[in-house]
Amino acid sequence: MSADDTLGTGTGTFPYPAGPGGTVPPRYARLLAEDPVSRVRLADGAEIWLVTRDADVRTVLADPAFSRYRAAVLPGSGFGRGQGTGIVDLDAPRHTGLRAPVVAGFAPERVARWRPRIEAVADELLAGLAGAPGPVDLVAAYTAPYAGRIICELLGFDGDRWSVITGDIETLLLSGGSDGPGTAAVRDRLQGAFAGLLAARRARPADDVATVLLGLDEPASGGQHLTDGDRTTLLHGLVISGFIGVRDLLARHLYAVLAEPDRRERLAAKPDLVPGAVAELLRYYPSSNDGLLRVATRDVELSGVRVPAGAAVLPLISAACRDPRIVDRPDTLELDRTPVPVAAFGAGPHRCPALDLAVVQLTVGLGRLVATYPQVALAVAAEDVRHTSDLLPLGVAALPVRLGAAA
Ligand code: HEM
DSSP: OOGGGSTTSSSOEESOOOOGGGOOOTHHHHHHHHOSEEEEEETTSOEEEEEOSHHHHHHHHHOTTEEHHHHHTSSSOBTTBSOOOSGGGOOTTHHHHHHHHHHHHTOHHHHHHHHHHHHHHHHHHHHHTTTOSSOEEHIIIIIHHHHHHHHHHHHTSOGGGHHHHHHHHHHHHHTTTOOOHHHHHHHHHHHHHHHHHHHHHHHSOOSSHHHHHTTOSSSOOSGGGOOHHHHHHHHHHHHIIIIIIHHHHHHHHHHHHHTSHHHHHHHHHOGGGHHHHHHHHHHHSOOOSTTOOEEESSOEEETTEEEOTTOEEEEOHHHHTTOTTTOSSTTSOOTTSOOOOOOTTOOGGGSOTTHHHHHHHHHHHHHHHHHHOTTOEESSOGGGSOEEOSSSSOEESOOEEEOOSOO
16 A cells, blocks of 8 residues: 555545446555555545455444444445434344335345336337437436336336436435425425325235335235334335436446447347346446445454444445455456355345345346347447446446347
């Protein structure tokens, strides 16, 4: 590590600049090799510890010696500070009670029942793009409506309302919690939508997540103990993860495949490669660092370094997914690699409860695109695609492509 990265000596602040194509900061490789548990400063002056190796990241995420709640209520914002209301911000036992119905709502059997509907949504959207005269932006025309419609329907909303609901969610996120006259109206509309959904499901339960959160599934899986306030907070968070998370990560995966035409050709020719390719893409472009911060509640040793009680610790999943201790050639995207068991969906009590849904959506979203339009190609140079960090640092602003003829 160079002197200027070291806490207290100068200019190095976290986060670090991303690598080419929106990949993880090149500096992570150096941290993994030489300084796996390091103290850094954020731009606002706060001091945190970065943890990079797979085994240490899993310890921070899973060991009760690390509190998520104490990090969520730290002063400042970003990296999961200044929150403290969502499920991802809580510790046991409050967290455990809220999480059980969410896990049930996204259970593998439910996701398997949903798969035909997910495929149909992808196919309908792709069919609607046939014959487009010029370049098509796959974010606006495909990944956004795909993610938005699916999460809205799965929660229990009429899927045709997806753009209003997700638009309101995005407006509130971009407002950063500030309450202007415009945002108050948006917040009220969204609260009304969630209240309306809960009232509709109380009157007529259905095979959806809102019904599970109400405890009206059979047998009830814990939702009956929630308040309507809990349910609304959960639904709000689920729209954020289900819409923004899937829209942006799928767009990023499509970008990676289309940036090198032979990747797209191989996946179009061999659809069996798609599930493994998605596992590798999740390793190569995992989730953001947002919301991962923890606070050590006692002294803990990680990779031989003593992290003191009270320290704020950021387990960098995106670095751990490139830990050479668990993966060969970590910085190379190899779509036919035997899947590596990385922590892309977290570990421990907060491990993503919707990972089956996310994997199915990413697999279907990529697989149906290359099967339907085997010649699909970027309409701009790969270097000109802009990678975003507006909300969560894992998207592309737009992905202009030429679809070519449908298969
Ligand atoms: C798109 C791919 C996705 C990735 C890579 C991903 C990743 C993650 C990760 C790493 C965590 C753990 C955070 C922590 O430990 O602090 C997490 C938690 C969570 N994810 Fe996902 N997620 C994805 C999609 C989704 C989807 C589609 C939903 C729901 C619609 C969802 C809902 C959640 C929830 C509710 C939590 C918090 C769980 C808890 O605190 O117990 N995620 N996700």
